[in-house]
Amino acid sequence: MHSDKTLESFTVPIGPQHPALKEPEHFLITVDGEIVTKAVVRLGYAHRGVEKATESRNWVQNLYLLERICGICSHIHATAYCLGVEQLAAVEVPPRAQAIRVLVAEMERIHSHLLWLGVAAHEAGFDTLFMYSWRDRETIMDLLESLSGNRVNYSVNVLGGVKIDIDDDLAQLILDGIHYLEERTHHYLDVVTSDAMFLQRTRGIGVMNRSQAEVLGTVGPTARASNVARDIRVEAPYGAYANYPVWITLDERGDLEARFVVRIKELFESFRIIREIVKTLPPGDLTTRIPRRIKAGETVSRVEAPRGELFYFIKSNGTDIPERIKVRTPTICNMMSVVKLAIGHQLADVPMIVVGIDPCFSCNDRMVLIDHGRNKQSGWTWEALRRYGIEYYQGHPR
């Protein structure tokens, strides 16, 4: 590691390999003493070429590929994709399947938010809260396992429905688990809003007001903590959310504490929805038939992932292989807010601000080629991309 100590600037690299980051990402922080004067982010360390890979797999295979974009919110990726494809194919999914999709999505939100709570507490050096929240997260992981057989990548969706069903035993198991988690969540809400030492690290840190949040294009809980009413479940209810309306959780303070409070309060909303679904699960089929070739056309599918709006653009050319799938994950929308908010804060607050948006780095890495001067559109073959990647890294020794 080289050092560039000059009188004017002292830079601290956070990442690509750093204990604060669970995934590779590079934040170059310029500090004056402990105060951050400049922050730069470099994305792209975990680009996996998923979008390109979808173009050589058929519609069914892609479901399993896209589920693996995110290890934490796998179900919501599959849901977004299924909703889009079903819309293209003009297929109506049975109501029971729709309800189960929402049920699992909310369980996934619980597991994601509890995971985030632990990680955020760890960044603040509050390891006790980290360990406790992750212990309680095991409850929901166990429920997901008994539901689908897997703790992550539950693979509940199929094109045209779901592949799991919920019987009375499972329903009771879910209700019991939710009951326990609700008690614990009350406790966590109490901790993050009343622990004086913890509040010193969250209250008034990384404040983003409403207009900033809108200008920076933030989504999900990060935006809602700044009082921006952005929630796809409310704005454009998809699937069974039309039957199980969601109350949006907002907070007007816009600091880290607000982000904690919003995410924890969202858990209560998830508990309520899960209870409602389990009690009023509509009877009927789990799947409906879907053609192997999808009619030509294009569609946009938006869903609310635990981290915010997840956006899918799907284009079909009438074959059994999609022409183009474009995924935009919420982290990329929130990333600019990190760089903006870090300035003026202490170095110690930077990991907290980074984790405040609940980042999921490898989900957001895309390749964008900016070709100045030439006004020409062209497609890249898989082989050309691969060659370009090899040449790029040969020209840029690390």
Added chain:
Amino acid sequence: MESNTIKDILASCLSLLLFPGGLFVLLTGLFYEWVDRKFLAQLQNRIGPRWFQPVADVIKLLAKEEVVPEGVDARLFIGLPIFALAGGLTAALYVPFAGLSPITSFPGDLIVTIYLLSMLTLCLGLAGANTLDRFSLVGATRTLTQLFSYEAPFLLALLGPAFAAGSWEIREIASFAEGRWLLFTQPIGFLVAIIGLMGKLELPPLDAPEAETEIVAGALTEYSGRGLALFRLSKGVTLIIGLTLIASFYLAGVANPYLFFIKTLALLLILVVLQALFARLRIDQSVGLWWRYGTILVLIQWLGMIIWRGVTV
């Protein structure tokens, strides 16, 4: 005559190197480190390490290659961990370790001991500043900043019992404190001394100098192998000497090994609970904590003690 001298020298060597100094201090330090880790793990709903884990870690580190990074002063890089450990081990000679009377003693050795304990922090700061690594530099700055904030209140807190005993010799203070629970007459001093020890050892919530999620391992980021092992050993030694001092001053003395282990372990458990309870303080917050509350409170207690003495004499 001749043989008596040799016997004396042998006995001194034994007490310096094996028991109660030297090796015994090191092993007790490692044992206390395990108690710390294990109990903290239990409080956090984890299982925690097995009893020999700290020993195994040190042996492993000692056996590993020590990488001397580019751009450092190699002599300092290798020498600093040795100085840190030597400071701690020398300090152990002046304290009533394991309930035994101190190996050596002279008037004013309390001040010498406290400064020997600070050797660890100074060496950590220098070790961080010696390398070019940016995490180490930030860590070193924080380590030294923290030193300047807790050192004065910590010293004042340990001088409280000295003031009550009317001596600055650890042996005399300890025998004065025998049977007297100064904890109840000087509660602020006790609290400040405990938290000061946590600051010295960079334990949570005062672990900003080595905050993993910000600056990796702080001043020790570039250390591996032997240097890291020696620094860890000296932390263990500092921990146990600090506990001994506080227990013998504030908790009615540590007259025999039994009382020593009971009282120092009880103190350690308090430290662990404090570690589990709080989130990490930023460096400006911990400096503020010390100067705004720690120092002022200790000074108020000192004022009270002086007035009390004026009234009673």
